[in-house]
Every structure is written in structure tokens, then in C-alpha cells.
Amino acid sequence: MLLHRIQQHFIDSADLKYQxxxxxxxAVEAAVGAVLAALTGGGKVLACGSGMSAGLVQAFVASFVGRFERDRPELGAFALGSNAAALTGLYNAFDARSVFGRQVRALGQPGDVLLLVTTQPQSPDILGAVEAAHEREMVVVALCGAKPGPLHQLLKDTxxxxxxxxxxxPRIHEAHQLALHCLCDGVDVQLLGEDTDPEMDT
Known part of the structure; x- marks a missing residue:
């Protein structure tokens, strides 16, 4: 019984990734284009997510500032949820909509990209981040599940x-991780060219 259940998780994950x-x-290709335009224009990526999504965001930023599969110059990216003192202080002093929003307003510049990773697109902290990004004339790249809801309504055509x-x-998180890997790889390919035998990070 348990073995079958475990096997089914692998099967379900593979089926979804095929879809x-x-x-x-x-959409991931468009995200690569948006991020690349920001980076080559002297901008950066501000990234945020809550819960497990925050972990995915931090791993993405590590790949940008460090490396994904190949050595290259560092790329500008910052995870807004990585500073515990700032995060808890903002939650204590302001409403939830301001937690990421104030950070975006403080750090974002026109031409930057806000990268959102969320399974709860109705969360006030996520919606506040989008509003702040638009105030700063930033492009938003949003990763979510099948029902983007109010998040979709806030997004612009750009x-x-x-x-x-x-x-x-669990399936959404797995797909988000793969999409972020594709985003990292897509940027690297555009900056460095194709690599048929990438050096794996050990």
C-alpha cells in the first residue's frame, strides 16, 4: 500500500511536468526575456515568496548571484524574505500588504523585475508586492498555481x-522549482551561448 502510494507521487509529478x-x-520563455532585459539594462531581480515558496526563491537567488550549472559573472538578484529581522519587523509594524511592498519600494528601480513565487495568489503580501512593483515601473514575473485569482487581475500586459x-x-512547488531552473538555464544560454556538456555543481 505505502509503496504504491510513493510510486504514485512520482507518476503524478512526471505526468504534470509533461503537461x-x-x-x-x-510563459517561461517570456519570463527569461523579461529577466534578461532587466539584467542587460543594468537592473536586478527582486524575488519573494512565502513558506516553501520562500525557499525556492532563495535557491533561485543563490543560482543567480553564484552559479547554476556554469561559471559566469554574478547576476543581480535579492530575496526579499531572507532578512528575518526586516521581515518580522515589517509584520509587527505594518499590515501584511506592506511586508514585501515596502521592501520593493525601498529597493526597486524602473527596469528591475519582481519575481513572485506563490501557491496563494490571494495573499495580501503578494498583492502588495505587485502594487509596489508597478509604482516603481518594474515588470512582474509571477509563478502560481492553476487559479491565479486576484493576482492575475493586478498584472499588466507587460x-x-x-x-x-x-x-x-506539492505538485505546484515541484513545477515551480523546475520553472526556476529553466529560467536560470535560459538566462545562462542567452548570456553564454549553448553548452552541450554543462559542468555540474558538486
Whole structure:
């Protein structure tokens, strides 16, 4: 019984990723374009997410500032949820909509990109971040699940929505991680060219 359940998780994850290859790839390609335009224009990526999504965001930033699969110059990226003192202080002093929003207003500049990773697109902290990014004339790249809800309503035509065709949280997180890997790889390919035998990070 347990063995079958474990096997089913692998099967379900693989099935969803197969769907995502068709459903999400064009949006991920657009996200690569938005991020690359910011970086080559002297901008940076401000990234945020809550809960497990915050961990995905921090891993993404580590790949940008450090490396993904190949050595290259560092790329400008910052995870807004990585400073515990700032985060808890903002939650204590302001409403939830201001937690990421104030950080975006403080650090964001026109031409930067706000990267959102969320399974709860109705969260006030996420919506506040989008509003602040638009005030700073930033492009928003938003990764979410099958029902973007109010987040979708806030996005502009110049923003990018990457929506996973699933409502199961573990599957959404897995697809988000793969999409972020594709984003890192896509930027590297555009900056460095194709690499048929990438050096793996050990």
C-alpha cells in the first residue's frame, strides 16, 4: 500500500511536468526575456515568496548571484524574505500588504523585475508586492498555481504569468522549482551561448 502510494507521487509529478512542457514553456520563455532585459539594462531581480515558496526563491537567488550549472559573472538578484529581522519587523509594524511592498519600494528601480513565487495568489503580501512593483515601473514575473485569482487581475500586459495547471500544493512547488531552473538555464544560454556538456555543481 505505502509503496504504491510513493510510486504514485512520482507518476503524478512526471505526468504534470509533461503537461507543463506544453502549457508553461511559452510563459517561461517570456519570463527569461523579461529577466534578461532587466539584467542587460543594468537592473536586478527582486524575488519573494512565502513558506516553501520562500525557499525556492532563495535557491533561485543563490543560482543567480553564484552559479547554476556554469561559471559566469554574478547576476543581480535579492530575496526579499531572507532578512528575518526586516521581515518580522515589517509584520509587527505594518499590515501584511506592506511586508514585501515596502521592501520593493525601498529597493526597486524602473527596469528591475519582481519575481513572485506563490501557491496563494490571494495573499495580501503578494498583492502588495505587485502594487509596489508597478509604482516603481518594474515588470512582474509571477509563478502560481492553476487559479491565479486576484493576482492575475493586478498584472499588466507587460507582466508575465507562469501558471501551473494543478491545484495540489506539492505538485505546484515541484513545477515551480523546475520553472526556476529553466529560467536560470535560459538566462545562462542567452548570456553564454549553448553548452552541450554543462559542468555540474558538486
Amino acid at each position: 507543463c512542457a506544453q502549457a508553461m514553456a511559452p 507582466d508575465v504569468l507562469v501558471s501551473v495547471p494543478s491545484e495540489r500544493l
